[in-house]
Amino acid sequence: MEYKKEIQRLLIDLKTNYLSSVSIDLVIFGFHDGQLKVLLLRWKGTDNWCLPGGRIRHEENLEAAAYRSLQGRTGLSEIFLQQFHTFGDVIRYKNFSVEETMAMLDLPIEVSKEIISRDVSVGYYALVEFANVTPTPDFFTEECRWWDVDQIPLLLFDHNDMITFALKTLRRQLSYQPIGYSLLPDKFTMPDLQQLYETILGQTLDRRNFQKRMLGYGILERLDERKTGGAHKAPYLYRFDTEKYEKALKDEILFVG
Amino acid sequence: MEYKKEIQRLLIDLKTNYLSSVSIDLVIFGFHDGQLKVLLLRWKGTDNWCLPGGRIRHEENLEAAAYRSLQGRTGLSEIFLQQFHTFGDVIRYKNFSVEETMAMLDLPIEVSKEIISRDVSVGYYALVEFANVTPTPDFFTEECRWWDVDQIPLLLFDHNDMITFALKTLRRQLSYQPIGYSLLPDKFTMPDLQQLYETILGQTLDRRNFQKRMLGYGILERLDERKTGGAHKAPYLYRFDTEKYEKALKDEILFVG
Numbered sequence: 001m002e003y004k005k006e007i008q009r010l011l012i013d014l015k016t017n018y019l020s021s022v023s024i025d026l027v028i029f030g031f032h033d034g035q036l037k038v039l040l041l042r043w044k045g046t047d048n049w050c051l052p053g054g055r056i057r058h059e060e061n062l063e064a065a066a067y068r069s070l071q072g073r074t075g076l077s078e079i080f081l082q083q084f085h086t087f088g089d090v091i092r093y094k095n096f097s098v099e100e101t102m103a104m105l106d107l108p109i110e111v112s113k114e115i116i117s118r119d120v121s122v123g124y125y126a127l128v129e130f131a132n133v134t135p136t137p138d139f140f141t142e143e144c145r146w147w148d149v150d151q152i153p154l155l156l157f158d159h160n161d162m163i164t165f166a167l168k169t170l171r172r173q174l175s176y177q178p179i180g181y182s183l184l185p186d187k188f189t190m191p192d193l194q195q196l197y198e199t200i201l202g203q204t205l206d207r208r209n210f211q212k213r214m215l216g217y218g219i220l221e222r223l224d225e226r227k228t229g230g231a232h233k234a235p236y237l238y239r240f241d242t243e244k245y246e247k248a249l250k251d252e253i254l255f256v257g
Numbered sequence: 258m259e260y261k262k263e264i265q266r267l268l269i270d271l272k273t274n275y276l277s278s279v280s281i282d283l284v285i286f287g288f289h290d291g292q293l294k295v296l297l298l299r300w301k302g303t304d305n306w307c308l309p310g311g312r313i314r315h316e317e318n319l320e321a322a323a324y325r326s327l328q329g330r331t332g333l334s335e336i337f338l339q340q341f342h343t344f345g346d347v348i349r350y351k352n353f354s355v356e357e358t359m360a361m362l363d364l365p366i367e368v369s370k371e372i373i374s375r376d377v378s379v380g381y382y383a384l385v386e387f388a389n390v391t392p393t394p395d396f397f398t399e400e401c402r403w404w405d406v407d408q409i410p411l412l413l414f415d416h417n418d419m420i421t422f423a424l425k426t427l428r429r430q431l432s433y434q435p436i437g438y439s440l441l442p443d444k445f446t447m448p449d450l451q452q453l454y455e456t457i458l459g460q461t462l463d464r465r466n467f468q469k470r471m472l473g474y475g476i477l478e479r480l481d482e483r484k485t486g487g488a489h490k491a492p493y494l495y496r497f498d499t500e501k502y503e504k505a506l507k508d509e510i511l512f513v514g
Contacts, residue, residue: 019278019375020278021277021279061346061347062343088313089319120279120319171509175432176429
């Protein structure tokens with residue numbers, strides 16, 4: 001009863017206060033120790049998984065709506081969201097039909113109709129160190145879980161495609177922006193940094209070329225310390241030069257002839 | 258009289274057949290002989306310039322709507338459009354107020370209200386050889402003109418920001434995808450290719466590094482011909498290896514360690 005009333009309230013809220021035809025979906029990647037995962041939500045009372053998402057209020061900027069949706073659906077904040085693509089096919093039910101999707105949502109028919117009506121959806125992604133964040137399920141969600149990017153189940157709507165596209169964008173980003181600041185400890189070794197890149201790319205990289213390229217960016221500061229507790233030839237520790245890192249983020253490491 | 262009737266017809270069409278809250282804007286860059294320009298439309302009966310744009314029909318994919326809008330507003334087709342960003346601020350009247358914008362559109366008040374209502378706008382860009390295409394004005398447009406990217410006037414809405422963002426994306430693209438296939442003649446010299454990159458980047462590049470990097474991509478085929486009619490040491494001619502070029506476009510030249 002309480003659930004039904006709450007659902008009715010949400011439906012009226014949705015129709016009154018939000019832009020029609022536009023929604024937001026969020027692909028939150030989590031990195032930790034050589035693993036790359038993505039945050040999925042299990043729909044209340046079902047076994048069906050999807051990305052967190054939301055809608056845009058009439059008096060709200062798109063980007064603000066993305067952050068509010070993130071907070072509302074997962075409890076997460078202080079994450080840097082980046083827009084990557086807007087999905088606008090008429091049919092966005094890739095894995096399941098409209099009827100199947102409506103059944104899978106397990107909601108009153110007028111609510112699921114509203115949820116599955118044609119939307120153009122703006123995709124945002126982020127990459128976090130997943131040991132540092134604890135997602136919390138919202139009203140519509142039974143469970144938040146980090147899934148390995150290689151083991152994503154069949155998702156509602158076109159959410160598998162969204163993850164594929166976001167991952168492509170994240171990999172692309174490595175060719176024009178530095179990465180690692182919030183993902184590695186303050187001091188790290190070159191192998192730590194290489195592992196991060198290899199995890200994102202899903203492939204191994206040549207050690208010497210990697211080091212040469214990284215040092216060439218001029219964003220790393222080599223410390224007079226080596227990693228302790230290691231083998232005889234312990235690797236040097238590095239940290240990011242925050243100012244140069246920020247500049248490279250902003251200017252982007254463009255085509256330098 | 259005819260104009261007013263046509264406007265009324267368009268307004269009804271807009272309200273009936275198109276998604277509300279979402280629109281499309283198109284940044285068409287034109288390259289030719291060391292110049293980079295952008296295609297702007299002068300609004301009918303005014304001196305005000307803006308980007309070509311459009312809206313999405315209920316039964317139409319977003320991408321199809323972008324191509325239909327391009328054709329409808331400029332007469333252009335066979336241009337490869339790429340999505341670059343979706344603009345969703347509540348206030349998208351950067352250069353002029355709502356009232357000024359409405360006045361500048363010089364349309365019946367109900368039509369300009371419809372046109373300036375809050376939209377989330379999906380931006381697409383393209384880069385063409387502008388000597389190869391001839392834009393044609395549509396019903397709303399007095400004139401289509403190529404403007405030098407360094408001399409863009411104050412535009413309607415947030416269209417200056419859109420051009421800035423699209424140009425950043427185009428420059429970024431140089432770091433992960435090859436460019437030039439439809440922009441250079443079938444056979445070209447290394448200086449021709451370098452001029453294209455320099456024009457897009459708006460900066461000069463080191464000749465030797467440029468050549469090294471380009472050859473490293475493995476997408477160029479050096480011909481046994483030199484450019485004729487030149488100086489004593491005429492430069493070699495190259496052409497793109499179509500298959501390898503297509504592969505690099507698709508795979509993207511990612512971080513190669």
